[in-house]
Amino acid sequence: MMLVRNADVYAPAPLGRQDLLVGGGQVLWMGAEAPALPDILAATTVDLAGRRLVPGFIDGHVHVTGGGGEAGFASRVPAPMLSRYTRGGVTSVVGLLGTDDVARGTRELVAGINALREEGLSAWGHAGGYHLPPATLTGSVRADLAFIDCLIGVGELAISDHRSSQPTLDELLRVASETHVAGLMTGKAGIVHLHLGDGPRGLDLVRRALDQSELPPRVFNPTHVNRRRALFDEAIELARRGCCIDITAFPVADDEDAWSAADALVRYFASGAPRERVTVSSDAGGCLPCFDEQGRVCSMEVGHSGALAVTLRELLARGVALEDALPAFTSNVADLLRLPRKGRIAVGADADLVALDDDGGVTDVIARGRVHVRGGAVVRRGTFETQHT
Incomplete structure (x- = not known):
């Protein structure tokens, strides 16, 4: 489970400031303010601090x-x-x-x-x-x-x-x-x-x-x-x-x-x-x-x-x-x-999400609900990739 907070969502239409709950590779919930989640879910939080969030x-x-x-x-x-x-x-x-x-x-x-x-x-x-x-x-x-x-x-x-x-x-x-x-x-x-x-x-x-x-x-x-x-x-x-x-x-x-x-x-x-x-x-x-x-x-x-x-x-x-x-x-x-769960940010769509900085550069990437890039740094690499690939 992952809670993405304070995202300026373009789905691709602009939806304004939203929080998103991600689980099982999908967007499970999206709204203006996420409710408190029980500790048993062990959800991680990604705070985008108002950055724009677009579909992958x-x-x-x-x-x-x-x-x-x-x-x-x-x-x-x-x-x-x-x-x-x-x-x-x-x-x-x-x-x-x-x-x-x-x-x-x-x-x-x-x-x-x-x-x-x-x-x-x-x-x-x-x-x-x-x-x-x-x-x-x-x-x-x-x-x-x-x-x-x-x-x-x-x-x-x-x-x-x-x-x-x-x-x-x-x-x-x-x-x-x-x-x-x-x-x-x-x-x-x-x-x-x-x-x-x-x-x-x-x-x-x-x-x-x-x-x-x-x-x-x-x-x-x-x-x-x-x-x-x-x-x-x-x-x-x-x-x-x-x-x-x-x-x-x-x-x-x-x-x-x-x-x-x-x-x-x-x-x-x-x-x-x-x-x-x-x-x-x-x-x-x-x-x-x-x-x-x-x-x-x-x-x-x-x-x-x-x-x-x-x-x-x-x-x-x-x-x-x-x-x-x-x-x-x-x-x-x-x-x-004909990929109905791709290309949009919506409840039920795949959790493919990209955060952009003020100039439109990529800062964070979530693919199928897993973080691949965080703060501009690659955190998930391919099987044969080295740190410098």
Whole structure:
């Protein structure tokens, strides 16, 4: 049992000063003033002294086994460890495979997801990877989603990218229909999370899929849509048609033909497109490569989940209200992924809680009712983490 006192709650809507009683990994009670608790409960108390308390961030695009591999086996990125997520306020992740869906497969992905669950994070994943036919455990996407608990969608399936399988419209529709039906059967997300490269075709394949099929727009979930400015304009129009688009919090140079995550979200709000149809993810553990004209890697960086908290701080510094910015990191993601106990602070919801300082920096993190970060210091680490990891 844990009593969280004096929290300025954004759920993500502002609720004002609240106390919360947490037990069994859930929020059991919330109100203006907690009653006295009997000693037999042995409840610990966390006093936030008026700091803002928000739902834990849901990072919907994470390479939990590591990514990369485009420049040889030595360029394969190691798997991020637990505190790489939690110290950035991330309490839930969705893992996936990228370019390398051969040396790293679905078995390793499911094992990595289950390992994070054992260490206290909430974690799910997508079947498949960049390529078609999709990497699966059972032989079909539909069966993977039906029988493997942690798999909730397909992705990241690459389009408009020289590393993709160059999928045709029929191939995309076949995968999307399998995923959609599996979602109906199981109550899972049932989405196809689409990696967008910087190719000139952009989102044309998705537009044609919407025009020529009966599949609902929510099935198609393009990510990295801020990597080119014209691509982002295309993505906004898809959001108007019912797709949920995903902005990536990767580094963007001042002279680059791209939008930073903060720039993209501000522009999305200004467009008037539905605010519930945009999310922000980090590409944590993934390689962020640059390619030369021959398609060879000439430089690379590595994504990290802390980019979500950095983006939120930037938005707040630019005058965006916390309650306006938060849904893209919390409730919008939960709704897209059909995770009803995530993304909000409410009685009965999972106790995934993040406290912010005056500048929006992460000070305290509670995941599934357990303290992972207190006063800015990591207090719960992964199995193989050292004090300096």
